[in-house]
Amino acid sequence: MSGLVAAVSGPGPVTGWRERLRPLRSLAAAARRGAFYLALPAALIILWQGLFELGLIRPILLPPPSTVARTFWTLTASGELPLHIAVSLLRVLEGFAIAAALGLILGIGIGLSRSLDQATDLTIQLIKPIPPIAWIPLAILWFGIGEAGKVYIIALGAFFPVLVNTIDGIRQTDHRYVELARILEVTRSRFIAQVVLPGALPSIMTGLRVGLMVAWICVVAAELIAASRGVGYLIMDARQLSQTDQVLVGMITIGAMGKLLDVLLKAAEHRLITWKTTYSGN
Amino acid sequence: MTIAAARTDDLRIGPLSKTFSLPTGSVHALDSIRLDIPGGRFISIVGASGCGKSTLLRIIAGLETGYDGHVTLGDKPITGPGLDRGVVFQEHRLLPWLTVEANIAFGLKNLPPDEIARRVAEHLELVGLAGFAKAYPHQLSGGMAQRVAIARALVNQPQVLLLDEPFGALDAMTKIQMQQEVLRIWEVEKTTMILVTHDIDEAIFLGDEVVVMSSRPGTVKMVLPVELSRPRDRSSIDFIALRKRIHREFFTEAELPFAYEI
Numbered sequence: 001m002s003g004l005v006a007a008v009s010g011p012g013p014v015t016g017w018r019e020r021l022r023p024l025r026s027l028a029a030a031a032r033r034g035a036f037y038l039a040l041p042a043a044l045i046i047l048w049q050g051l052f053e054l055g056l057i058r059p060i061l062l063p064p065p066s067t068v069a070r071t072f073w074t075l076t077a078s079g080e081l082p083l084h085i086a087v088s089l090l091r092v093l094e095g096f097a098i099a100a101a102l103g104l105i106l107g108i109g110i111g112l113s114r115s116l117d118q119a120t121d122l123t124i125q126l127i128k129p130i131p132p133i134a135w136i137p138l139a140i141l142w143f144g145i146g147e148a149g150k151v152y153i154i155a156l157g158a159f160f161p162v163l164v165n166t167i168d169g170i171r172q173t174d175h176r177y178v179e180l181a182r183i184l185e186v187t188r189s190r191f192i193a194q195v196v197l198p199g200a201l202p203s204i205m206t207g208l209r210v211g212l213m214v215a216w217i218c219v220v221a222a223e224l225i226a227a228s229r230g231v232g233y234l235i236m237d238a239r240q241l242s243q244t245d246q247v248l249v250g251m252i253t254i255g256a257m258g259k260l261l262d263v264l265l266k267a268a269e270h271r272l273i274t275w276k277t278t279y280s281g282n
Numbered sequence: 283m284t285i286a287a288a289r290t291d292d293l294r295i296g297p298l299s300k301t302f303s304l305p306t307g308s309v310h311a312l313d314s315i316r317l318d319i320p321g322g323r324f325i326s327i328v329g330a331s332g333c334g335k336s337t338l339l340r341i342i343a344g345l346e347t348g349y350d351g352h353v354t355l356g357d358k359p360i361t362g363p364g365l366d367r368g369v370v371f372q373e374h375r376l377l378p379w380l381t382v383e384a385n386i387a388f389g390l391k392n393l394p395p396d397e398i399a400r401r402v403a404e405h406l407e408l409v410g411l412a413g414f415a416k417a418y419p420h421q422l423s424g425g426m427a428q429r430v431a432i433a434r435a436l437v438n439q440p441q442v443l444l445l446d447e448p449f450g451a452l453d454a455m456t457k458i459q460m461q462q463e464v465l466r467i468w469e470v471e472k473t474t475m476i477l478v479t480h481d482i483d484e485a486i487f488l489g490d491e492v493v494v495m496s497s498r499p500g501t502v503k504m505v506l507p508v509e510l511s512r513p514r515d516r517s518s519i520d521f522i523a524l525r526k527r528i529h530r531e532f533f534t535e536a537e538l539p540f541a542y543e544i
Contacts, residue, residue: 176371176373176375177375177377179345180371180375182344182345182362182363183343183344183345183363183367183368183369183389184363184365184388184389184434184438185363185364185365185389185391186388186389186391187391190391194377194380194384194388195377198377198379198380199379201379273379274418275378275379275418275419275420276378
């Protein structure tokens with residue numbers, strides 16, 4: 001992605017043939033990076049197909065990519081897969097929105113107030129390790145098998161990463177900035193708005209990204225157990241009929257959607273946090 | 283420019299003592315410090331690291347409390363931070379998510395937006411960064427960032443500017459440039475300047491007086507007036523004589539053993 005941007009916004013005035021070649025060259029560089037990025041998944045798919053062609057894997061246990069692709073196309077064309085995705089996505093967005101709102105509000109409150117932290121810490125620490133999936137029986141009892149129970153599970157799962165990272169981010173406020181604010185007699189509300197929250201933003205964004213990922217995992221878990229639509233249901237339904245190709249379509253869809261959501265949040269993070277220069281690997 | 287503080291009161295320190303209690307015992311940081319600093323003077327405080335010179339500055343800033351003695355600005359005792367005293371730290375402490383102008387405006391309050399804009403623009407010009415209002419701190423060099431920090435400290439028009447080793451992290455070239463800048467700003471603003479440094483040259487180049495401190499406990503060993511006209515020539519005989527005198531204050535004890543060996 002960044003390669004394409006570089007290719008588009010690259011050169012200024014064109015002078016010689018070297019200059020004229022530059023956009024082409026940066027386009028080639030972008031293509032190289034893209035190819036490098038896709039190389040490993042492509043190799044895995046080729047290996048998978050190859051093992052099938054050699055007769056080393058039984059298609060009933062693991063259908064080849066060609067079959068999975070065909071099933072993917074059939075399910076997409078019939079509108080079945082898009083419907084399941086839409087249903088799951090809606091559940092995720094509902095649950096995540098609730099989790100993000102509660103996690104941010106409570107996290108900021110706890111982060112700023114030591115007494116609120118003391119009062120809630122043990123409760124949070126005790127509930128946090130319980131996997132959202134363990135709540136499913138209770139959720140079904142409380143909310144039935146409708147939407148509310150699933151949204152509850154999703155919100156619960158996404159809530160804690162948002163909460164914990166928000167508190168962490170606020171607590172990491174540099175004491176040197178606290179001193180600076182004291183010297184300049186900055187008001188508490190301004191201190192929170194201009195020092196604490198912007199400083200906590202990277203950590204908050206991490207919390208949101210992890211929360212969204214957990215929400216996406218939770219929706220599938222919730223749908224595996226009690227649902228009549230959704231990507232999790234698609235997998236469960238196919239398992240009962242031993243349609244492993246459909247199971248794989250469901251699994252790959254989950255992976256792809258998770259990646260897509262993360263890319264979107266990462267882009268939002270990039271727009272929000274322009275000031276940070278961090279290490280991104282060699 | 284007419285942005286100088288309306289008046290600059292005298293700063294009276296002393297006798298001032300400060301003891302830190304640590305888990306490992308108590309440290310006697312400052313002992314009976316006594317300094318009278320007339321308004322508008324440029325005072326350099328020089329001492330080895332750990333001599334308590336930064337503690338002294340932090341007490342004047344109001345960041346450090348729980349000391350014995352008095353510090354008064356005019357007739358007002360100092361009990362905490364206040365806008366009549368600005369501070370420039372060794373690190374610029376600019377907020378990385380705010381632009382240069384927002385960083386300078388950070389300490390301004392209860393002012394109409396156009397007044398804020400006017401003051402920020404004035405002080406940006408004062409520190410020679412007029413074109414950088416919209417830049418972010420990570421786009422600035424170390425010297426430029428420190429200029430912004432100076433502008434931020436001056437924008438509230440303090441009577442006293444406290445400089446805590448402000449050029450310690452800069453390279454030698456930038457450092458000399460910044461020293462000249464600070465002198466120029468001081469001549470415009472007429473604020474009282476208190477500079478803490480371990481750089482003897484810097485102390486002489488800038489100060490009307492050089493306060494030499496000794497370590498553990500920190501005491502005032504000597505107050506040396508610098509009666510050289512500005513701009514000062516660092517390689518003039520008088521300058522070098524002063525440097526030698528201050529040098530002797532620090533290194534007599536340390537160099538004595540070598541003297542015996544020779």
